[in-house]
Amino acid sequence: MRIALIAHDGKKADMVHFLRGFKAHLNKIDLKLVATGTTGSHIEKSGYEVEKLMSGPYGGDAQIAAMAAQKELDLVVFFRDPLDKHPHEPDVQMLMRICDVHNIPLATNPASADLMFKQLTLNHKDGK
Numbered sequence: 001m002r003i004a005l006i007a008h009d010g011k012k013a014d015m016v017h018f019l020r021g022f023k024a025h026l027n028k029i030d031l032k033l034v035a036t037g038t039t040g041s042h043i044e045k046s047g048y049e050v051e052k053l054m055s056g057p058y059g060g061d062a063q064i065a066a067m068a069a070q071k072e073l074d075l076v077v078f079f080r081d082p083l084d085k086h087p088h089e090p091d092v093q094m095l096m097r098i099c100d101v102h103n104i105p106l107a108t109n110p111a112s113a114d115l116m117f118k119q120l121t122l123n124h125k126d127g128k
């Protein structure tokens with residue numbers, strides 16, 4: 001299972017907090033994490049192994065979109081900050097569009113991600 005993780009600056013602390021909450025469960029799953037550059041550095045510091053791509057504004061969102069289009073991702077968690085401006089907004093929109101085109105589950109806030117991760121851990125317990 002490969003999961004992409006992305007968080008805007010105002011949401012990076014939320015991402016780290018969210019992942020900490022699932023650590024015990026996620027450690028039991030064969031999981032590969034991939035993230036945009038700065039998000040990845042934060043995730044690493046919280047004790048996860050993660051493949052870091054470019055930083056979002058330099059093409060990281062686009063790299064994740066390419067992986068989604070190539071069906072290399074099972075889930076994308078993208079904690080967006082709707083109260084801030086982003087110079088690479090076209091890339092952000094493109095990533096979300098590509099997830100919809102290819103029917104890749106996309107969680108854009110912790111409440112949605114929580115539901116998806118709970119399902120993931122349930123599936124794992126049931127051997128699905």
Ligand SMILES: O=C(CO)COP(=O)(O)O
Nearest residue numbers: 036037038039055056057
């Ligand atoms: O900009 C981002 C998402 O649009 C995230 O990029 P970073 O993880 O490099 O901050």
